Amino acid sequence: MEISALSIPMYxxxxxxxxxxxxxxxxxxxxxxxxxxxxRMMEAVVTGLGQNMDIRA
Numbered sequence: 001m002e003i004s005a006l007s008i009p010m011y012x013x014x015x016x017x018x019x020x021x022x023x024x025x026x027x028x029x030x031x032x033x034x035x036x037x038x039x040r041m042m043e044a045v046v047t048g049l050g051q052n053m054d055i056r057a
Contacts, residue, residue: 045053 041053
């Protein structure tokens with residue numbers, strides 16, 4: 001049995017698994033929610049509901 005012959009199928013089998021896709025989907029959802037919240041916060045500042053916008057890193 002050749003090790004080099006086994007390494008190619010093992011490497012190609014570790015591509016995009018369902019778990020990786022699910023994690024990226026969750027990260028995208030989280031980024032969209034954070035972006036929507038930031039947009040709402042900035043709109044509130046523009047409409048005069050507040051004079052300042054506090055941002056913490």
